[in-house]
Amino acid sequence: MNIGIVGLGLIGGSLGLDFRSQGHRVFGISRKAQTCERAIALGAADDASTNLSLMGQAEVIFICTPLSVMEATVLELIPHLQPDTILTDVGSVKGWVVQAISPHWHNFVGGHPMAGKSESGIEVAEHNLFAGCPYVFTPTEKTPPAALKAVEELVQRLDARIYHCPPDEHDRAVAWISHLPVMVSASLIAACRGENDTSVLKLAKALASSGFRDTSRVGGGNPELGVMMARYNTEALLRSLYAYRDQLDQVIDHVKQEDWQSLKALLQQNSDVRPDFVKN
């Protein structure tokens, strides 16, 4: 099959590597000529260009750009497409993306491969990045079943774990397990660095170890990504943030009232339930 990939970063590049090794022809697009050259050199694309006309020969196209330019990219892309080209995206928010792209192109399938690394860019693209990872499809009643089937057959061969759900359900789920943790963790770092007793702050920095390291990791990550989550998943994120604040207030109340029995019950339930979330 002729597969197009628009946006040759970690995700786009890794898709290209896998698809080529399965015998597909892969055509890549990047805004930078240098990235196109690297994608070809690394084996992530057979051909690559800064010019969207290359997409004229693609049967299925994966949009792998940042969310902020996804709609504009699709609008620029449309004049170059065959009437039956299938578009799919890899955005980490689905309600907004599906709403933005569906009106422009009927043969569209919303998707979200949940694989990542701390580094980004074509240089860190790798084979089998998606193996064992979730890949969520968010078809709506307007999604052509044949388009979904075509994309799904490609993704199945990446050995990803495929899920289906409505876009808003996806967004509420990732708000809990991906976007809320970033804000919770960010607030932790921000609160700690706000300590105004310099001796205590210095000591805290010296003594911090694995507990702080893990709890603060996602809150100390790429600021652009954090803003993007909040910007494109505002409603679901706020819903989770409010529930989280209520929960935090309850914990504060247990501590303030010295209600150790309730605090212990809460921690025990956490300890019992957490394995359901981290079994993968």
Added chain:
Amino acid sequence: MNIGIVGLGLIGGSLGLDFRSQGHRVFGISRKAQTCERAIALGAADDASTNLSLMGQAEVIFICTPLSVMEATVLELIPHLQPDTILTDVGSVKGWVVQAISPHWHNFVGGHPMAGKSESGIEVAEHNLFAGCPYVFTPTEKTPPAALKAVEELVQRLDARIYHCPPDEHDRAVAWISHLPVMVSASLIAACRGENDTSVLKLAKALASSGFRDTSRVGGGNPELGVMMARYNTEALLRSLYAYRDQLDQVIDHVKQEDWQSLKALLQQNSDVRPDFVKN
């Protein structure tokens, strides 16, 4: 030197292993005869007993029991001590411990070795557990300098990084980097498991990956430990919890107001500052 260790768990056992390998004689105490036998068999003690009279020959004694029984242990221990025996403890909270023990024994040095593992007990004790880890001493004006010096000389040979500070400064620092993260992380798990849309909850559990795993780790740990932190460091923990809630409210406000510039500035500062906390 004759060293006593009361409480033969991970910390007490690991101290015993290191001290014995440096040529000291180590005498251990456990409530369980079986633990005494295991401590001797594993090389963590030359002799061990359930009877505190064994401590009569110790020059320096490390109290390695849980915080909840530390004061009672010291009271039982006192009749067996020589007048110049030095006591030191390894409790993770210092204000409460120093206040509880100092009135009973003048030759006392508060200490906190910040090494740990997810497992506990004599079976997981190991050589060099403290190497490279912080070891905080919290002397007060009542602490005899000679007692501090004696304990410090022992700890230096464990290759730990030694810090000194007043007990309340220690407690405020560990509230930030150890106790607050547990409550922040616990509230995250509790909020997530409170989702009442079962489809979203099921999906969240299926999709959770490294971000959720790391941010939820310390909040899904041993409930007893979490309660102990709150119970013995209540004031400093509440101080951090209130500051954290203010910070969280600010994040919520940025998201609600769609003030992406402020959110990005906050995340950028986090990303700039976090390495100061996690450099070790």
